[in-house]
Amino acid sequence: MSPVEAVAAxxxxxxxxxxxxxxxxxxxxxxxxxDLASGLQVMHLGHPPSLGSEAWTDAVLAALRALPPHV
Amino acid sequence: xxxxxxxxxPHAGAxxxxxxxxxxxxxxxxxxxxxxxxxxxxxxxxxxxxxVVMCGPSGxxxxxxxxxxxxxxxxxxxxxxxxxRRTPAGWEALPGSGFLRLTKETMTLVRxxxxxxxxxxxxxxxxxxxxxxxxxxASPLRLGRVLWIGPVPTC
Numbered sequence: 001m002s003p004v005e006a007v008a009a010x011x012x013x014x015x016x017x018x019x020x021x022x023x024x025x026x027x028x029x030x031x032x033x034x035d036l037a038s039g040l041q042v043m044h045l046g047h048p049p050s051l052g053s054e055a056w057t058d059a060v061l062a063a064l065r066a067l068p069p070h071v
Numbered sequence: 072x073x074x075x076x077x078x079x080x081p082h083a084g085a086x087x088x089x090x091x092x093x094x095x096x097x098x099x100x101x102x103x104x105x106x107x108x109x110x111x112x113x114x115x116x117x118x119x120x121x122x123v124v125m126c127g128p129s130g131x132x133x134x135x136x137x138x139x140x141x142x143x144x145x146x147x148x149x150x151x152x153x154x155x156r157r158t159p160a161g162w163e164a165l166p167g168s169g170f171l172r173l174t175k176e177t178m179t180l181v182r183x184x185x186x187x188x189x190x191x192x193x194x195x196x197x198x199x200x201x202x203x204x205x206x207x208x209a210s211p212l213r214l215g216r217v218l219w220i221g222p223v224p225t226c
Contacts, residue, residue, distance in 0.1 A: 044219045048132055052180040057139040064118050064216060 077102065088199060095168050099152050109155045111217070114171075115148035115164045116140045117208050121215030122164035124153050131221040135177045138200075142181060146208040147171065155214065162214040169207050172197040 043063070048056045077098065081090055103110040113126040114137040123140075125133045134150055141147050149167035156163050173181075174197055 043216060047221060048136070051132055051174075052135050052139060052177055054139070057136060057143070060136065060218070061118070061140060061143055061145075064123060067216070 096151050103154050111153040111155065113153050114150050115153045116145040117148060117212055118145050122148055122212040123216045123218060124164060125218045125220055127220035133220060134171050134173055136220065138171060138173060138177060138181050141206060147202055147206060148208045148212060163211040164214050165211050166209045169202050171200045171202065173200050
């Protein structure tokens with residue numbers, strides 16, 4: 001299973017889990033997927049300091065542009 | 072279950088935007104999965120020629136970040152549902168519905184008029200913001216990054 005497929009597999013559980021409100025399970029699975037998905041270049045941003053923070057958005061965009069394109 | 076057909080029988084007077092939100096959200100996600108299309112729950116924008124997908128819990132700010140990146144010149148590919156496909160050259164994100172679902176606070180923040188149809192997402196009331204043709208990308212784009220917004224899951 002490739003990293004993308006690993007994340008997508010977890011997301012699949014989320015979509016189906018919506019009906020069952022299995023959000024706790026989804027979070028646990030996503031953590032596992034992030035571990036599997038290091039090759040996917042998943043960037044963990046944390047919380048923005050405030051909704052719509054312009055400075056945070058600028059920092060995110062700068063970080064994205066500083067990294068080589070890769071999956 | 073093949074998901075070859077989706078039958079909708081709305082009640083008389085049902086809100087068509089709420090119905091559209093449901094159909095273009097979880098129903099589309101499940102249907103794509105049933106058809107073996109890998110699908111992420113998130114938003115996708117174009118950054119320097121590749122797709123960046125933002126994932127995270129409801130209310131984390133995925134659509135808000137997409138809108139703010141759009142204001143910095145990034146075209147929008149998807150909101151809420153991001154279908155993917157594998158090609159010989161790698162993964163691609165496929166284009167979506169052509170609108171963003173934004174909270175009143177975000178629409179005010181980006182100085183958009185709050186007049187679009189509203190509906191309740193799982194966590195908050197959102198308004199539909201239809202994207203202009205030049206604001207959206209309508210063709211598949213190579214997947215470049217996946218961003219996770221919000222807390223590190225600890226359970």
